[in-house]
Amino acid sequence: MNSRPVPRIALGWLMIVSFVGARAGDDAARAAPTRPGATATPAASAPAKVVAPAPAPATAHKTPPAPVLRFPNPEWVDIMVAAKRLGLKVGWKVSGREAVLTDMDTRLEVASDRIEVELDGQRVFLGQALVSRGGDLFITKIDLERCLLPLVRPAIIGRTKPRPKTIVIDPGHGGPDKGKINERLNLFEKTYTLDTSLRLKKILETRGWKVVLTRSDDRQLKPGKQEDLQRRAEIADEVNADVFVSIHFNAVADQVEKVSGLEVYRFSPQHQPPVTRALRRLDDEILNPGNANDPWNSMLAYTIQRRLLLELKLDDRGFKHDRLAVLRLVSCPAVLIEGGFLSNTAEARRIATAAYRQQLAEAIANGLTAYATQLEGLRLSAKPKGR
Ligand SMILES: [Zn+2]
Structure with a gap:
């Protein structure tokens, strides 16, 4: 609460592109931007590639170009490996692009270039869209660990919480x-x-x-x-x-x-x-x-x-x-x-x-x-x- 705020202008310039699809109807008031530096400290080990854009050309108001993603990449997990972690089998709808991950009572549908996946018929929005490269499909490690695993295999989280009171x-x-x-x-x-x-x-x-x-x-x-x-x-x-x-x-x-x-x-x-x-x-x-x-x-x-x-x-x-x-x-x-x-x-x-x-x-x-x-x-x- 006492740490120094990061100037907003600097934040505006420091941006990177992610692969995000859908937009939501949103409540601007409750979604007021968080104030950087108010309580937290930036993670020292942030794997993100934050880049400062080059001096803006005349057309820079358009979407900045996406940074080139290189694979293998420690931030991304091959869907075959992710499926194994989730205890699910992979069936391809479109090879390397669209897959259905299943077991007896779970059905997870994923597709490249989409942040939205479907879990047991329910819409789930990930943090980044899946990416198709060289015939393989990749999901971010964060989406696997912090979203899908807790939903599909919560026991893998490894920590427990008492029953809420x-x-x-x-x-x-x-x-x-x-x-x-x-x-x-x-x-x-x-x-x-x-x-x-x-x-x-x-x-x-x-x-x-x-x-x-x-x-x-x-x-x-x-x-x-x-x-x-x-x-x-x-x-x-x-x-x-x-x-x-x-x-x-x-x-x-x-x-x-x-x-x-x-x-x-x-x-x-x-x-x-x-x-x-x-x-x-x-x-x-x-x-x-x-x-x-x-x-x-x-x-x-x-x-x-x-x-x-x-x-x-x-x-x-x-x-x-x-x-x-x-x-x-x-x-x-x-x-x-x-x-x-x-x-x-x-x-x-x-x-x-x-x-x-x-x-x-x-x-x-x-x-x-x-x-x-x-x-x-x-x-x-x-x-x-x-x-
Ligand atoms: Zn509201």
Whole structure:
């Protein structure tokens, strides 16, 4: 918190290109850029190739050229090797470009030039697109270790966490910060994040969890967006939370009636650009407190998204990651849930009903229960035999 900030202009110039595909409809307020240097120190062993671009030619506003990736490369894993780690068999749909990795109860579809993969029918957004070279398909080591392994073979993480007891629920926005607004229907995000959180609290308490809300009425925690978001994370640390769940609703500016559905976010791993940004910047190289829980963030986000899709039957917008200010400083596993689009008329009307918010709260609670059960299973299987 006392380290010197890195000048923003320098960060802007120091960028590298990554292979990123899809863009997400995003909440600019909650996705406020993290402040480099605020708490963390850049990793000494950052494998990233950060390059300063040459003096800008007249056309430099266009996408900078991609750096040449050379293989073999310690940051990338051949999909055959990755499949072995995942305990899955590789079947090629298109040789060297598209593969289906399977076992008895898992199906993972991957393709070159895509950050999106499909795991058991669910959309998962990696940090970097897979790359096809010389007839082989490669995935980044980070995506394998911090995303796919925790989802497919969580026992391989090698560390365990106790069954969570204390949950911090964070109703997004509040007070003068209304969050997303549907002007036509006069709906404010802050109203529904609070109501959903209160419902979730009730459900979790009847299941024996200790629950703390970051706010229980219509107010901002601190004047100033960054301070407000930071305060939410501090509360989680003060009560020694085992899980942090931030609740939001989404909106897009364009094609409002075409975009709908559910998203669950984890904090982006170190060295990876968020799903919402194509270019890798220097602040992506910073190790943030939220990164200590990368594998559990993945497990938690994926598990909750699974329950939401199963119970709410809305469009799957994906299990994603972003450099979200509210998740950056949390030192327990943390996720941000986007429970539907207020910009979409049909979905906004649905969000405005108590019945939907109750259903959403129950689905989140069931996701948290499933995560806790998963941790319990891992803990028991990690115990030495005979004890
Ligand atoms: Zn929001």
